[in-house]
Amino acid sequence: MDEQQQQQQEMKVKNSWHRPQIIVVTALIAVGIIIMVAIAVVQHKPLNQKYKYGIVLDAGSSHTSVYIYEWPAEKENNTGMVQQKHSCNVKGKGISSYSGTPHKAGESLKECMDEAKKTIPKHRHQETPVYLGATAGMRLLKMDDNTASEKVLKSVATSLQSYPFSYEGARIISGQEEGAFGWITVNYLSDNFRKASGTVGALDLGGASTQITFVSRQELESPDNSIDFRLYGNDYHLYTHSFLCYGKDQVLKLSLEKQIEPKLDMTDNIILEDPCFHPGYIVNKSFQSVFDSPCVKKINSFLGQQSFIHKGLGDWNKCHEAIKKVFNTTYCRYSRCSFNDIFQPPVEGRFGAFSAYFFVMNFLNLTTFNLEEAKKNLETYCTTSWDTLKQKHPKVKEKYLAEYCFSGTYIITLLEDGYRFTNETWENIDFIKKIGDSEAGWTLGYMLNLTNMIPAEAPDTPLLPYGGYVMLMLILSLLIFVFFILGYIFFRRPSGPTHKEII
Numbered sequence: 427m428d429e430q431q432q433q434q435q436e437m438k439v440k441n442s443w444h445r446p447q448i449i450v451v452t453a454l455i456a457v458g459i460i461i462m463v464a465i466a467v468v469q470h471k472p473l474n475q476k477y478k479y480g481i482v483l484d485a486g487s488s489h490t491s492v493y494i495y496e497w498p499a500e501k502e503n504n505t506g507m508v509q510q511k512h513s514c515n516v517k518g519k520g521i522s523s524y525s526g527t528p529h530k531a532g533e534s535l536k537e538c539m540d541e542a543k544k545t546i547p548k549h550r551h552q553e554t555p556v557y558l559g560a561t562a563g564m565r566l567l568k569m570d571d572n573t574a575s576e577k578v579l580k581s582v583a584t585s586l587q588s589y590p591f592s593y594e595g596a597r598i599i600s601g602q603e604e605g606a607f608g609w610i611t612v613n614y615l616s617d618n619f620r621k622a623s624g625t626v627g628a629l630d631l632g633g634a635s636t637q638i639t640f641v642s643r644q645e646l647e648s649p650d651n652s653i654d655f656r657l658y659g660n661d662y663h664l665y666t667h668s669f670l671c672y673g674k675d676q677v678l679k680l681s682l683e684k685q686i687e688p689k690l691d692m693t694d695n696i697i698l699e700d701p702c703f704h705p706g707y708i709v710n711k712s713f714q715s716v717f718d719s720p721c722v723k724k725i726n727s728f729l730g731q732q733s734f735i736h737k738g739l740g741d742w743n744k745c746h747e748a749i750k751k752v753f754n755t756t757y758c759r760y761s762r763c764s765f766n767d768i769f770q771p772p773v774e775g776r777f778g779a780f781s782a783y784f785f786v787m788n789f790l791n792l793t794t795f796n797l798e799e800a801k802k803n804l805e806t807y808c809t810t811s812w813d814t815l816k817q818k819h820p821k822v823k824e825k826y827l828a829e830y831c832f833s834g835t836y837i838i839t840l841l842e843d844g845y846r847f848t849n850e851t852w853e854n855i856d857f858i859k860k861i862g863d864s865e866a867g868w869t870l871g872y873m874l875n876l877t878n879m880i881p882a883e884a885p886d887t888p889l890l891p892y893g894g895y896v897m898l899m900l901i902l903s904l905l906i907f908v909f910f911i912l913g914y915i916f917f918r919r920p921s922g923p924t925h926k927e928i929i
């Protein structure tokens with residue numbers, strides 16, 4: 427075979443690329459690869475539509491809230507995945523107020539639990555856990571009347587068991603748990619467990635107790651106040667304390683008691699001139715409403731009279747002095763204490779202050795001021811007459827409205843004189859209600875813990891994030907396709923002139 431013949435032979439082989447069958451086959455292969463990649467992508471994609479749910483009831487001293495959380499089924503152990511989907515406030519007071527009529531405690535939950543049934547898709551009902559945690563109101567009832575507290579818990583348990591969810595228990599949680607789970611909630615929602623940026627402390631103020639929890643580098647001198655966690659591969663050394671009776675409703679009782687006590691031997695009507703209430707505020711109150719709690723000394727001598735006259739003075743400085751008296755700072759068996767002989771290291775880092783801290787400071791518009799400005803503004807607010815206030819806020823519940831001067835002063839005193847925040851460290855406090863869509867509070871942390879959704883070690887992360895994986899697969903498949911086209915053009919081009927020659 428001479429050279430020309432050999433070339434022609436080669437061209438014939440190359441020319442076979444432009445035959446229609448080959449073009450079709452090549453295109454089919456390319457499309458096939460694209461489809462294969464697409465299937466692989468879809469196959470690997472977590473099914474985002476598949477959500478799981480959990481329900482937690484926060485049975486607080488003043489009211490009960492039902493929280494529904496949701497998370498993508500296949501991302502249970504990834505931090506930041508659980509979110510609040512819905513919340514419902516149970517009508518009426520907290521479950522501890524049903525001590526005389528326990529069956530009504532369970533009934534009270536009906537409306538919100540029916541709402542939960544509607545909110546969560548039916549096919550998920552059976553596997554949805556429901557937890558009830560009761561806080562300081564029930565701790566106090568248990569101290570006062572153990573049988574009554576057990577009846578109330580039984581009643582709410584029976585009510586929850588009548589729903590199609592997976593009932594996981596109704597119990598009184600400890601103050602330590604309340605503090606620690608509040609801290610887990612705010613740090614989980616702020617995504618602090620994955621970041622190296624450190625954690626935020628948690629300040630929770632309720633009606634009957636208050637919690638402070640933060641990471642401390644200091645030695646913790648009392649084991650009761652120390653909790654260690656290992657979360658996502660990091661160790662956390664936490665200080666926490668829950669002050670029973672130092673929620674704002676109980677402190678109001680304590681403060682009234684301290685003012686009433688010296689007057690109890692008076693035979694006339696007792697008039698209590700209260701600097702923490704507004705000028706023009708004058709209400710007849712029963713002694714029972716003050717002395718009905720184990721936080722307040724049982725004094726029988728008031729039985730001669732049923733009620734006293736509660737009269738506002740609107741004097742912030744005197745109010746501040748009166749509230750300071752509810753903190754005992756005369757004795758401390760450790761190197762340092764907050765108050766009432768409770769060990770506390772100096773506050774460290776940023777803090778999220780939620781629940782009643784937020785309700786009160788937000789109402790008073792004090793969330794953005796420094797400590798000195800906050801005091802000044804509060805002073806002006808407290809001197810405002812009761813009539814003026816009622817006119818200005820016709821929609822606010824009178825009980826709430828009457829107490830904001832007292833509550834604001836209590837918050838400032840608790841933070842400054844109790845926990846020892848200074849003008850400087852005050853700037854580290856953020857008054858918050860929600861982070862994203864989820865409310866700050868102990869409930870989310872409680873559920874994450876009970877469902878084992880926060881692993882001690884960080885889960886293995888995939889080589890590529892999902893978005894990157896999809897992009898890479900698409901680019902690769904496009905490249906393959908482009909190579910096919912290029913290959914086709916490349917094999918076709920030299921055949922042009924030769925083609926003619928052959929013809």
Ligand SMILES: Nc1ccn([C@@H]2O[C@H](COP(=O)(O)OP(=O)(O)OP(=O)(O)O)[C@@H](O)[C@H]2O)c(=O)n1
Nearest residue numbers: 486487488489561562632633634635781782785
């Ligand atoms: N808009 C609102 C809502 C509530 N409150 C007050 O805030 C306190 C309740 O705070 P909360 O955190 O709901 O307390 P509980 O959880 O009920 O109590 P605890 O945690 O002590 O069991 C009550 O004094 C209530 O009067 C308020 O001042 N303004």
Ligand SMILES: [Ca+2]
Nearest residue numbers: 486561632781
């Ligand atoms: Ca609470």
